[in-house]
Amino acid sequence: MKSIFLIIFISFNIMAQDIINGDIQIAKIESKFAGTLTVDSKKREWLSNPSDENIKFTIVTAGYYKKGEIILRNDFNGDIDEIIFKVINGQYKKEKISVESSKVTPPKELLKRIEEERNEANKIYSTKTHGLKFNTTFMLPMDSVITSEFGTARVFNELVKSYHSGTDFRAAIGTPVVSSNDGIVVIAKDRYYAGGSVVIDHGEGIYTQYYHLDKIGVKLDQKVTKGEVIGLSGATGRVSGPHLHFGVIVNSVQVNPINFIKKINALF
Structure with missing residues:
Protein backbone atom coordinates (compact mmCIF):
# COMPACT_ATOMS: atom_id res chain seq x y z
CA MET A 1 0.00 0.00 0.00
CA LYS A 2 1.07 3.60 -0.41
CA SER A 3 3.14 4.83 2.50
CA ILE A 4 1.10 6.65 5.11
CA PHE A 5 4.04 8.43 6.72
CA LEU A 6 4.16 12.18 6.26
CA ILE A 7 7.66 12.84 7.57
CA ILE A 8 9.18 12.99 4.10
CA PHE A 9 7.76 13.15 0.62
CA ILE A 10 9.01 9.79 -0.73
CA SER A 11 6.07 7.40 -1.21
CA PHE A 12 7.47 3.95 -0.54
CA ASN A 13 6.81 1.34 2.15
CA ILE A 14 10.44 1.54 3.28
CA MET A 15 11.98 5.00 3.55
CA ALA A 16 15.31 6.41 4.69
CA GLN A 17 15.92 9.48 6.81
CA ASP A 18 19.01 10.90 8.52
CA ILE A 19 19.10 11.75 12.21
CA ILE A 20 22.02 13.38 14.01
CA ASN A 21 23.27 11.81 17.22
CA GLY A 22 21.78 13.79 20.10
CA ASP A 23 18.88 15.00 17.98
CA ILE A 24 15.27 14.11 17.16
CA GLN A 25 13.03 13.57 14.17
CA ILE A 26 9.25 13.66 14.26
CA ALA A 27 7.22 11.10 12.31
CA LYS A 28 3.58 11.94 11.57
CA ILE A 29 0.74 9.78 10.35
CA GLU A 30 -2.94 10.15 9.55
CA SER A 31 -4.82 9.13 12.68
CA LYS A 32 -6.95 6.59 10.82
CA PHE A 33 -3.81 4.67 9.78
CA ALA A 34 -2.06 4.71 13.18
CA GLY A 35 -1.39 1.07 14.03
CA THR A 36 1.05 -0.78 16.24
CA LEU A 37 4.16 1.37 16.51
CA THR A 38 7.64 0.10 17.33
CA VAL A 39 11.00 1.86 17.39
CA ASP A 40 13.93 -0.58 17.27
CA SER A 41 11.43 -3.33 18.16
CA LYS A 42 10.31 -1.52 21.33
CA LYS A 43 6.62 -0.71 21.48
CA ARG A 44 5.65 2.96 21.46
CA GLU A 45 2.37 4.84 21.29
CA TRP A 46 1.33 7.28 18.61
CA LEU A 47 0.60 10.65 20.26
CA SER A 48 -2.34 12.90 19.47
CA ASN A 49 -1.37 16.13 17.76
CA PRO A 50 -2.67 18.99 19.97
CA SER A 51 -3.43 21.13 16.92
CA ASP A 52 -4.85 18.54 14.51
CA GLU A 53 -6.97 15.55 15.55
CA ASN A 54 -6.46 13.96 12.14
CA ILE A 55 -2.72 13.61 12.67
CA LYS A 56 -0.74 11.58 15.20
CA PHE A 57 2.99 11.73 15.76
CA THR A 58 5.93 10.20 17.56
CA ILE A 59 9.34 11.57 18.50
CA VAL A 60 12.34 9.52 17.40
CA THR A 61 15.45 10.16 19.49
CA ALA A 62 19.10 9.37 18.77
CA GLY A 63 21.31 9.33 21.86
CA TYR A 64 24.61 11.19 21.81
CA TYR A 65 26.57 7.93 21.60
CA LYS A 66 24.12 6.19 19.24
CA LYS A 67 25.52 4.75 16.01
CA GLY A 68 24.08 2.78 13.11
CA GLU A 69 20.34 2.84 12.40
CA ILE A 70 17.00 3.31 14.13
CA ILE A 71 14.03 1.49 12.61
CA LEU A 72 10.51 2.82 13.07
CA ARG A 73 7.69 0.48 12.03
CA ASN A 74 3.93 1.00 11.83
CA ASP A 75 1.81 -2.16 11.50
CA PHE A 76 -1.72 -1.30 10.40
CA ASN A 77 -3.74 -4.50 10.12
CA GLY A 78 -0.80 -6.32 8.59
CA ASP A 79 0.25 -3.50 6.26
CA ILE A 80 3.70 -2.44 7.43
CA ASP A 81 5.50 0.82 6.75
CA GLU A 82 9.05 1.49 7.91
CA ILE A 83 11.35 4.46 8.23
CA ILE A 84 15.02 3.62 8.60
CA PHE A 85 16.85 6.48 10.31
CA LYS A 86 20.57 6.53 9.62
CA VAL A 87 22.43 8.07 12.57
CA ILE A 88 25.04 10.57 11.42
CA ASN A 89 27.75 12.22 13.50
CA GLY A 90 26.98 15.76 14.61
CA GLN A 91 30.65 16.83 14.39
CA TYR A 92 30.44 18.48 17.79
CA LYS A 93 33.21 20.78 19.03
Whole structure:
Protein backbone atom coordinates (compact mmCIF):
# COMPACT_ATOMS: atom_id res chain seq x y z
CA MET A 1 0.00 0.00 0.00
CA LYS A 2 1.07 3.60 -0.41
CA SER A 3 3.14 4.83 2.50
CA ILE A 4 1.10 6.65 5.11
CA PHE A 5 4.04 8.43 6.72
CA LEU A 6 4.16 12.18 6.26
CA ILE A 7 7.66 12.84 7.57
CA ILE A 8 9.18 12.99 4.10
CA PHE A 9 7.76 13.15 0.62
CA ILE A 10 9.01 9.79 -0.73
CA SER A 11 6.07 7.40 -1.21
CA PHE A 12 7.47 3.95 -0.54
CA ASN A 13 6.81 1.34 2.15
CA ILE A 14 10.44 1.54 3.28
CA MET A 15 11.98 5.00 3.55
CA ALA A 16 15.31 6.41 4.69
CA GLN A 17 15.92 9.48 6.81
CA ASP A 18 19.01 10.90 8.52
CA ILE A 19 19.10 11.75 12.21
CA ILE A 20 22.02 13.38 14.01
CA ASN A 21 23.27 11.81 17.22
CA GLY A 22 21.78 13.79 20.10
CA ASP A 23 18.88 15.00 17.98
CA ILE A 24 15.27 14.11 17.16
CA GLN A 25 13.03 13.57 14.17
CA ILE A 26 9.25 13.66 14.26
CA ALA A 27 7.22 11.10 12.31
CA LYS A 28 3.58 11.94 11.57
CA ILE A 29 0.74 9.78 10.35
CA GLU A 30 -2.94 10.15 9.55
CA SER A 31 -4.82 9.13 12.68
CA LYS A 32 -6.95 6.59 10.82
CA PHE A 33 -3.81 4.67 9.78
CA ALA A 34 -2.06 4.71 13.18
CA GLY A 35 -1.39 1.07 14.03
CA THR A 36 1.05 -0.78 16.24
CA LEU A 37 4.16 1.37 16.51
CA THR A 38 7.64 0.10 17.33
CA VAL A 39 11.00 1.86 17.39
CA ASP A 40 13.93 -0.58 17.27
CA SER A 41 11.43 -3.33 18.16
CA LYS A 42 10.31 -1.52 21.33
CA LYS A 43 6.62 -0.71 21.48
CA ARG A 44 5.65 2.96 21.46
CA GLU A 45 2.37 4.84 21.29
CA TRP A 46 1.33 7.28 18.61
CA LEU A 47 0.60 10.65 20.26
CA SER A 48 -2.34 12.90 19.47
CA ASN A 49 -1.37 16.13 17.76
CA PRO A 50 -2.67 18.99 19.97
CA SER A 51 -3.43 21.13 16.92
CA ASP A 52 -4.85 18.54 14.51
CA GLU A 53 -6.97 15.55 15.55
CA ASN A 54 -6.46 13.96 12.14
CA ILE A 55 -2.72 13.61 12.67
CA LYS A 56 -0.74 11.58 15.20
CA PHE A 57 2.99 11.73 15.76
CA THR A 58 5.93 10.20 17.56
CA ILE A 59 9.34 11.57 18.50
CA VAL A 60 12.34 9.52 17.40
CA THR A 61 15.45 10.16 19.49
CA ALA A 62 19.10 9.37 18.77
CA GLY A 63 21.31 9.33 21.86
CA TYR A 64 24.61 11.19 21.81
CA TYR A 65 26.57 7.93 21.60
CA LYS A 66 24.12 6.19 19.24
CA LYS A 67 25.52 4.75 16.01
CA GLY A 68 24.08 2.78 13.11
CA GLU A 69 20.34 2.84 12.40
CA ILE A 70 17.00 3.31 14.13
CA ILE A 71 14.03 1.49 12.61
CA LEU A 72 10.51 2.82 13.07
CA ARG A 73 7.69 0.48 12.03
CA ASN A 74 3.93 1.00 11.83
CA ASP A 75 1.81 -2.16 11.50
CA PHE A 76 -1.72 -1.30 10.40
CA ASN A 77 -3.74 -4.50 10.12
CA GLY A 78 -0.80 -6.32 8.59
CA ASP A 79 0.25 -3.50 6.26
CA ILE A 80 3.70 -2.44 7.43
CA ASP A 81 5.50 0.82 6.75
CA GLU A 82 9.05 1.49 7.91
CA ILE A 83 11.35 4.46 8.23
CA ILE A 84 15.02 3.62 8.60
CA PHE A 85 16.85 6.48 10.31
CA LYS A 86 20.57 6.53 9.62
CA VAL A 87 22.43 8.07 12.57
CA ILE A 88 25.04 10.57 11.42
CA ASN A 89 27.75 12.22 13.50
CA GLY A 90 26.98 15.76 14.61
CA GLN A 91 30.65 16.83 14.39
CA TYR A 92 30.44 18.48 17.79
CA LYS A 93 33.21 20.78 19.03
CA LYS A 94 35.30 20.72 22.21
CA GLU A 95 35.58 23.44 24.83
CA LYS A 96 37.83 23.89 27.85
CA ILE A 97 36.33 24.93 31.17
CA SER A 98 38.07 25.76 34.45
CA VAL A 99 36.14 24.91 37.62
CA GLU A 100 36.87 24.01 41.22
CA SER A 101 38.87 20.77 41.34
CA SER A 102 36.22 19.22 43.64
CA LYS A 103 33.68 19.59 40.82
CA VAL A 104 35.87 17.49 38.51
CA THR A 105 36.98 14.86 41.04
CA PRO A 106 34.49 15.07 43.95
CA PRO A 107 35.55 14.19 47.52
CA LYS A 108 34.72 10.61 48.49
CA GLU A 109 32.25 11.76 51.13
CA LEU A 110 30.09 13.33 48.40
CA LEU A 111 29.97 10.35 46.03
CA LYS A 112 26.90 8.90 47.74
CA ARG A 113 25.02 12.17 47.32
CA ILE A 114 25.98 12.39 43.65
CA GLU A 115 24.86 8.80 43.00
CA GLU A 116 21.54 9.34 44.79
CA GLU A 117 20.85 12.48 42.75
CA ARG A 118 21.70 10.66 39.52
CA ASN A 119 19.47 7.70 40.40
CA GLU A 120 16.60 10.00 41.39
CA ALA A 121 16.78 11.82 38.05
CA ASN A 122 17.10 8.64 36.00
CA LYS A 123 14.06 7.16 37.72
CA ILE A 124 12.03 10.26 36.84
CA TYR A 125 13.19 10.30 33.22
CA SER A 126 12.34 6.62 32.77
CA THR A 127 8.76 7.36 33.86
CA LYS A 128 6.27 8.38 31.19
CA THR A 129 3.12 10.13 32.39
CA HIS A 130 0.13 9.61 30.11
CA GLY A 131 -1.05 12.47 27.93
CA LEU A 132 0.66 15.66 26.80
CA LYS A 133 0.38 18.46 29.35
CA PHE A 134 0.78 21.20 26.71
CA ASN A 135 -1.24 22.30 23.68
CA THR A 136 0.84 25.23 22.43
CA THR A 137 4.35 25.74 21.08
CA PHE A 138 7.45 25.63 23.30
CA MET A 139 9.44 28.77 24.07
CA LEU A 140 13.01 29.41 25.18
CA PRO A 141 13.46 29.92 28.94
CA MET A 142 14.96 33.37 28.38
CA ASP A 143 15.83 35.81 25.62
CA SER A 144 19.61 35.81 25.70
CA VAL A 145 22.78 34.90 23.80
CA ILE A 146 23.74 31.23 23.61
CA THR A 147 27.24 30.81 25.05
CA SER A 148 27.63 27.03 24.75
CA GLU A 149 25.77 24.77 22.36
CA PHE A 150 24.49 21.24 22.88
CA GLY A 151 26.90 18.35 22.25
CA THR A 152 30.18 20.12 22.86
CA ALA A 153 32.78 17.86 24.53
CA ARG A 154 33.48 19.33 27.97
CA VAL A 155 37.14 19.44 29.00
CA PHE A 156 37.14 20.30 32.70
CA ASN A 157 40.59 21.30 33.99
CA GLU A 158 42.22 19.50 31.00
CA LEU A 159 40.16 16.30 31.54
CA VAL A 160 37.44 15.24 29.10
CA LYS A 161 34.62 14.43 31.52
CA SER A 162 31.42 14.62 29.50
CA TYR A 163 29.57 16.25 26.64
CA HIS A 164 27.37 19.30 27.04
CA SER A 165 23.90 17.87 27.50
CA GLY A 166 22.02 21.14 27.06
CA THR A 167 22.33 24.73 25.85
CA ASP A 168 23.82 27.53 27.95
CA PHE A 169 22.40 31.05 27.92
CA ARG A 170 24.27 34.12 29.11
CA ALA A 171 22.54 35.28 32.28
CA ALA A 172 23.63 37.49 35.14
CA ILE A 173 22.73 36.27 38.61
CA GLY A 174 19.08 37.02 39.29
CA THR A 175 17.78 36.93 35.71
CA PRO A 176 14.22 35.49 35.54
CA VAL A 177 13.92 32.00 34.05
CA VAL A 178 10.56 30.90 32.64
CA SER A 179 8.97 27.52 31.95
CA SER A 180 9.27 26.49 28.31
CA ASN A 181 5.71 25.11 28.36
CA ASP A 182 2.91 23.84 30.61
CA GLY A 183 3.81 20.98 32.90
CA ILE A 184 4.39 19.70 36.42
CA VAL A 185 7.54 20.25 38.51
CA VAL A 186 9.26 16.92 39.25
CA ILE A 187 12.59 18.25 40.59
CA ALA A 188 13.08 21.46 42.57
CA LYS A 189 16.23 21.30 44.70
CA ASP A 190 19.93 22.00 44.92
CA ARG A 191 22.14 19.30 43.35
CA TYR A 192 25.90 18.82 43.38
CA TYR A 193 26.66 19.25 39.68
CA ALA A 194 23.53 21.04 38.44
CA GLY A 195 23.22 23.40 41.40
CA GLY A 196 19.77 24.93 41.85
CA SER A 197 17.65 22.70 39.63
CA VAL A 198 14.12 22.67 38.27
CA VAL A 199 12.85 19.88 36.01
CA ILE A 200 9.38 20.01 34.45
CA ASP A 201 7.38 17.05 33.14
CA HIS A 202 5.43 17.92 29.97
CA GLY A 203 3.92 14.45 29.58
CA GLU A 204 4.67 11.40 27.43
CA GLY A 205 8.35 11.29 28.37
CA ILE A 206 9.15 14.95 27.59
CA TYR A 207 11.06 16.86 30.28
CA THR A 208 12.78 20.26 30.36
CA GLN A 209 15.69 21.09 32.69
CA TYR A 210 16.77 24.43 34.17
CA TYR A 211 20.11 24.31 36.03
CA HIS A 212 22.53 26.45 38.07
CA LEU A 213 19.71 28.59 39.47
CA ASP A 214 20.44 31.07 42.24
CA LYS A 215 16.82 30.90 43.44
CA ILE A 216 14.16 28.26 42.88
CA GLY A 217 10.68 29.76 42.64
CA VAL A 218 8.54 26.61 42.39
CA LYS A 219 7.81 23.53 44.48
CA LEU A 220 7.68 19.82 43.79
CA ASP A 221 4.43 18.69 42.09
CA GLN A 222 3.47 22.29 41.30
CA LYS A 223 1.64 22.91 38.02
CA VAL A 224 3.32 25.57 35.92
CA THR A 225 2.25 27.33 32.76
CA LYS A 226 4.22 28.37 29.71
CA GLY A 227 6.14 31.58 30.39
CA GLU A 228 5.74 31.38 34.17
CA VAL A 229 8.84 32.42 36.15
CA ILE A 230 10.22 29.31 37.86
CA GLY A 231 13.43 30.74 39.30
CA LEU A 232 16.36 33.13 38.94
CA SER A 233 19.59 32.31 37.14
CA GLY A 234 22.79 31.87 39.09
CA ALA A 235 26.21 30.25 39.33
CA THR A 236 25.55 27.20 41.49
CA GLY A 237 26.86 23.68 40.90
CA ARG A 238 29.67 22.89 38.44
CA VAL A 239 30.10 26.21 36.63
CA SER A 240 32.81 28.64 35.58
CA GLY A 241 30.45 31.62 35.88
CA PRO A 242 26.77 32.60 36.02
CA HIS A 243 24.53 31.27 33.25
CA LEU A 244 21.44 29.16 32.62
CA HIS A 245 21.76 25.57 31.42
CA PHE A 246 18.62 24.52 29.55
CA GLY A 247 18.10 20.85 28.67
CA VAL A 248 15.49 18.55 27.16
CA ILE A 249 14.92 14.83 27.79
CA VAL A 250 12.68 12.77 25.49
CA ASN A 251 12.07 9.06 26.11
CA SER A 252 15.00 8.99 28.57
CA VAL A 253 17.34 10.45 25.93
CA GLN A 254 19.07 13.82 26.31
CA VAL A 255 18.54 15.78 23.08
CA ASN A 256 19.42 19.11 21.52
CA PRO A 257 16.92 21.53 23.14
CA ILE A 258 17.02 24.13 20.36
CA ASN A 259 16.33 21.57 17.64
CA PHE A 260 13.66 19.94 19.80
CA ILE A 261 11.77 23.23 20.11
CA LYS A 262 12.02 23.95 16.38
CA LYS A 263 10.76 20.51 15.40
CA ILE A 264 8.03 20.09 18.02
CA ASN A 265 6.72 23.59 17.26
CA ALA A 266 6.34 22.63 13.59
CA LEU A 267 3.38 20.46 14.69
CA PHE A 268 1.35 23.60 15.41
